[in-house]
Amino acid sequence: MKIIVIGGGAAGYFGAIACAQANPKAQVTILEKSNKLLSKVRVSGGGRCNVTHHCFTPSVFAQHYPRGAKQLKEAFKTFGAAETVAWFESRGVKLKAEADGRMFPITDNSETIIDCLQREASKAGVEVKTGVAVERIVPQPDKGGYTLYLSNNHELYADRVLVSSGGNPKSQGYDWLRMLGHSIQEPVPSLFTFNVPGSPLKELQGVSVPQARVRIAGQKLEYEGPLLITHWGYSGPAVLKLSAWGARLFHGMNYRFTALVSWVHDQTEESLREQLQQFRKAHPKKVVITNPLFGLPQRLWKALTGIAGINDEVRWAELPAKHTNKLLEALLRMPVEVDGKTTFKEEFVTCGGIDLSQVNMKTMESRLHPGLHFAGEVLDIDGITGGFNFQAAWTTGYLAGRTMAASIS
Template identity: 45%
Template structure:
């Protein structure tokens, strides 16, 4: 009897996860992974600073989907089939227990991405999954009952294809998918930090992190909350990265040059900040302003904000005129900055864009245009914020696809 053959294009997170789960569920299928580079699972290796942030401790599927600027609606359907809890159980079953960090990120106890790689490589060996490296796919063609896959190593014939080539800003990456008839949403970067143009704040306050700010891109009506880090070139940290993902398209369209405002006290209203400042004055009439930061703002940031409001440290809080205190409140509430370009965050980039979600059936990850062609992972127009969400997309799409194929 001739065995059914499934070819997986791409030896990354989703490719391996799909291959292993098909083999675990149907040993009768012949599976081959084609990987263009010499290295397998190279992103897994460097992920999470070499520790691999496998997923995020978020068992609630509705909350989980809020971390995906693109694909939110489709992922609801997908996570109903395979979610974070399933991921944790899967890895545990393979002997890899995941630990939860304070911010919800989940890593292997080993703190080493190599344990995930070893687990995948051991399983592929045990399950007799064929792996061909240095094998780049250029084109695919569908015949009556099979596909012809054109590679630099010749033609591979297969009954099904699972395309797991990941994301890339270069649209040429997706050319063979386009050529077979699929729509590709323009690939652009997501997850980056904001650059400023030689701003005084970077010179004087680099290295300071603020617990809870609100950043607003007023031109686009987009905002985010959370911790922020002042770097020597601009701003970074969770609130900035989240905003870069949710505003990826708008920021690309304006060439990463736009104004934004920071509310240094999270989402507090202007009147609330004014009240806090007046109370501070009332309670510390004879104190010097710089030694009394408002609401636990970092001391050096507080000094910086006071000096922007022309409040010096040579008069007591009690003698600062009301007008100046109102100006300080306004600066804290709506501090304006201009973005001048972006910087990749620790090389941890993700692609916004990819295969149009309308052309994929999320119950199986099968193409709605070409039967027996499937897509998993970052190649589709789904991306998440940092914290393990991108791998969760890889695991969920791959598992759902594997069940459909097996």
């Protein structure tokens, strides 16, 4: 029984391994169009590979997916984060959880994960071919399988096919799957940083705040978390995660909108005003710009007081109400004019892909074509940063692989 897996990434490898290990009769082949295998695994987490997230409750884990949360909740009950940790540890790869919940191999090296996957694939008898692109999949109802037409003018027959070819930034990249009758949710970028060409904080690149709140003006969209000032604008988890939840909204705005940054996320306007007045009474002779409040970095505090029009010599006792109000605004809702985006490092993620209504999410099998399965980012599933996209790859790959194996008698 011939099984073809299209795509040599995380989902493809995991699906191929799951299939081959569950049924030795399966002849499993991975076809990868490039000459690089597991390329996203290699660059993820700064080369450390953020394997999954330390959250072992499926319903809670699923809440980290702007698209696919409902469908993944049940899937994670079969193979979720706990099963992923156990899978790798049973194969000699121990994982560790960091303070923010991200889980990495204890080696802090993505090659550990790559070596494990390639070793398991080899042990299970999975054949891997690189430089082979599939251009068309044609069902063969009489045989019950599929003919795959390749870029080298060759063709292959497969009894079962797993499409794990990854996301694609361009809609036409899904045309070969549209030919099968599958609907595609249009792809748009997710997980990106905000470009702010006119940022008054440009000189503060590298300065970060551990907990800020970023809100989109005129929208019910906001996120709290670490915020990093860059030379092109703003980054950090608060921005990246917000970009995932607002991916389609921001695309519709052509990435031009106003964000409001609160550098003091836990303060209301009333509590903030009260604290400023209390400090003013307690330290009337202190110079405003040299005494940062709320745990903010000195450079950031100085920049925010400058935005409020407070000069270098003004003491708290001399601070006019007008400038106090401006400082309050800068601290609580500093307007940021976003004009464009930048891909986060090398970790390109899109939302969009195969419409989930056309996939049985228990088996990852197409509802249109029996024996055709999908896994990974080719589906309209994407998570925020923190190991969630890899977990979706492991889960969907595992379910597809086990289902294909079970279909072989």
